Amino acid sequence: MKRDIIAGNWKMNKTNAETKELIKELAPLVKDAKCEVVVCVPFTDLDTARRAIRGTNIKLGAQNVHWAPKGAYTGEISAEMLKELKVEYVIIGHSERRQYFGETDASVNARTKAAINAGLKAIVCVGELLEEREAGKTAEVVVRQVNGALQGIDKSGLKKIVIAYEPVWAIGTGRTATAKDANDTIAIIRKAVRKLYGKTAARALRIQYGGSMNAKNASELMAMPEIDGGLIGGASLKAEDFAKVVNY
Numbered sequence: 001m002k003r004d005i006i007a008g009n010w011k012m013n014k015t016n017a018e019t020k021e022l023i024k025e026l027a028p029l030v031k032d033a034k035c036e037v038v039v040c041v042p043f044t045d046l047d048t049a050r051r052a053i054r055g056t057n058i059k060l061g062a063q064n065v066h067w068a069p070k071g072a073y074t075g076e077i078s079a080e081m082l083k084e085l086k087v088e089y090v091i092i093g094h095s096e097r098r099q100y101f102g103e104t105d106a107s108v109n110a111r112t113k114a115a116i117n118a119g120l121k122a123i124v125c126v127g128e129l130l131e132e133r134e135a136g137k138t139a140e141v142v143v144r145q146v147n148g149a150l151q152g153i154d155k156s157g158l159k160k161i162v163i164a165y166e167p168v169w170a171i172g173t174g175r176t177a178t179a180k181d182a183n184d185t186i187a188i189i190r191k192a193v194r195k196l197y198g199k200t201a202a203r204a205l206r207i208q209y210g211g212s213m214n215a216k217n218a219s220e221l222m223a224m225p226e227i228d229g230g231l232i233g234g235a236s237l238k239a240e241d242f243a244k245v246v247n248y
């Protein structure tokens, strides 16, 4: 049985002190969660978060990872470094990375391989821009991104991957995809995965929705048959809001 996964993407928010505070507040509110609960924090907060989640059901995630094991890559962080901090999940290819930091399908693929080879679980993000949606290109774009991200990864690698479908126009805008639209696009993603890995693997894969998901719309989204979780930005920055999503 696969378990739903709700992950908070804190983005570039929270200092160490704030991290400690937020997790302390969050832990008792999510302790009976039926889903997996993850917080993906800035690199500088990982160690603080690692300590703060001890003895709780909250899991630790990072927001990026480099593809090389080490070397002259100023400003980057390796999978081994994350492993040492007990990081379990890492977000890869978030649309903000694609948009502002030149992330491509090829770099997403390289980072994903490095992550899973090191024993991390990857949350791989895909999603179309507004103009792509309006041009009727949603399916084409997400399938291209999925095929690109998964290139050269075998069935056992897929087991360490979660896909997050995040329509870019819904991120941080307060504009959510309708539950039906989200469900339909996730079904398209799953079909692309089925083509690559077969029925059983595609069914077992967890695919999250992300983009202005919050306490109000979480239960409707999570009720959809194709949606196996959420990647939550803004609403993950307040314990009460995030807990409501987790306990949808």
Ligand code: PGA
Binding pocket: 009, 166, 170, 171, 172, 173, 174, 210, 211, 212, 213, 231, 232, 233, 234, 235
């Ligand atoms: P949002 O962000 O919930 O603030 O829209 C989601 C994300 O970017 O992962």
